[in-house]
Amino acid sequence: MSIPYVPLDERGWRLAMGLRPLDLANWLEVDDRREEELSLKTRLLLEQPDVVVATRREGDAASAELLDEVVQSLRTYHPELSSDVSRGEHAVVAASRLIQEDLCVLVRDDSWRLAAACVCFPSRWNLASKIGTTLDDIHGPVPLYDEELARPTNSFFDRLRPDRSFWRLNWTLLDNADLYQPTSPRRSTQGGRDDWFFRVERQTLRQLPRTNAVVFTIRTYVASLGAMIDDHAEFGAHLVRAIDEAPATMQQYKGWHGVAQQLREAIATG
Ligand code: HEM
Numbered sequence: 001m002s003i004p005y006v007p008l009d010e011r012g013w014r015l016a017m018g019l020r021p022l023d024l025a026n027w028l029e030v031d032d033r034r035e036e037e038l039s040l041k042t043r044l045l046l047e048q049p050d051v052v053v054a055t056r057r058e059g060d061a062a063s064a065e066l067l068d069e070v071v072q073s074l075r076t077y078h079p080e081l082s083s084d085v086s087r088g089e090h091a092v093v094a095a096s097r098l099i100q101e102d103l104c105v106l107v108r109d110d111s112w113r114l115a116a117a118c119v120c121f122p123s124r125w126n127l128a129s130k131i132g133t134t135l136d137d138i139h140g141p142v143p144l145y146d147e148e149l150a151r152p153t154n155s156f157f158d159r160l161r162p163d164r165s166f167w168r169l170n171w172t173l174l175d176n177a178d179l180y181q182p183t184s185p186r187r188s189t190q191g192g193r194d195d196w197f198f199r200v201e202r203q204t205l206r207q208l209p210r211t212n213a214v215v216f217t218i219r220t221y222v223a224s225l226g227a228m229i230d231d232h233a234e235f236g237a238h239l240v241r242a243i244d245e246a247p248a249t250m251q252q253y254k255g256w257h258g259v260a261q262q263l264r265e266a267i268a269t270g
Contacts, residue, residue, distance in 0.1 A: 003221040007169040008238040013245035022165040054131035059115025062213030063091035070095040092116040101217040121179040143249035165206035193226035236267040
């Protein structure tokens, strides 16, 4: 499996908002993993509903608007796909069943707060602990967020408008390829090219015109390190450099301690 985005280059480690303008024709991404990922969502919604869904009443109206937008977007840009809405469940869940993205709805009161979410493919975080909390609290465990990203992110949310949407990329390296990775201990991993997995989140941010809520979508792509090295020249070198240069607190948060050295050896021995 390959990843359509490789957010690494010769510039090494960076922590940045990295927002780019989004054409809403590209809001949702569809690929040949759709059927498999939607089946996995169905299973998780059945077996782990309390892990993958969290809602507050404040997010109900915005979730209904989000569901309308998802259906409209599918009808307009992907008319070959089903946009039949499941009955009798929360709108954020019904919306999520139609697409490969995970969905978060944020509503402004004193501050922007997470008001509804369906996240089947979390990257080692716990949704239940974040519902109802602010952007700053959601990012509490992220090193350097408070110093470098909190202020621009809050002000970006306040300036977001329905006619100007954005997207960004986040990446990480994990020792497990599963899409569903709720909170689990981060640990330094050992192993070769096929024991490591590059995980990219394509995230979009848009403001809904009726309720003025902000929708944050997360589309997750995973590929083995071996596949990434084979498919992209210089990927291995850029990855080792980024991990090596990441601040110690970030290495700790990601479970990357000692990993750059292991990777160098894994890549050199093929
Ligand atoms: C412009 C907007 C945003 C920026 C710049 C941003 C930035 C980041 C960064 C740099 C990380 C560290 C991720 C890593 O590399 O592993 C992170 C983690 C995270 N972000 Fe955001 N983020 C944004 C919006 C949001 C929104 C709207 C949500 C809503 C749910 C969110 C939820 C999270 C969560 C849950 C984590 C993991 C935190 C943990 O480890 O507990 N982010 N974000």
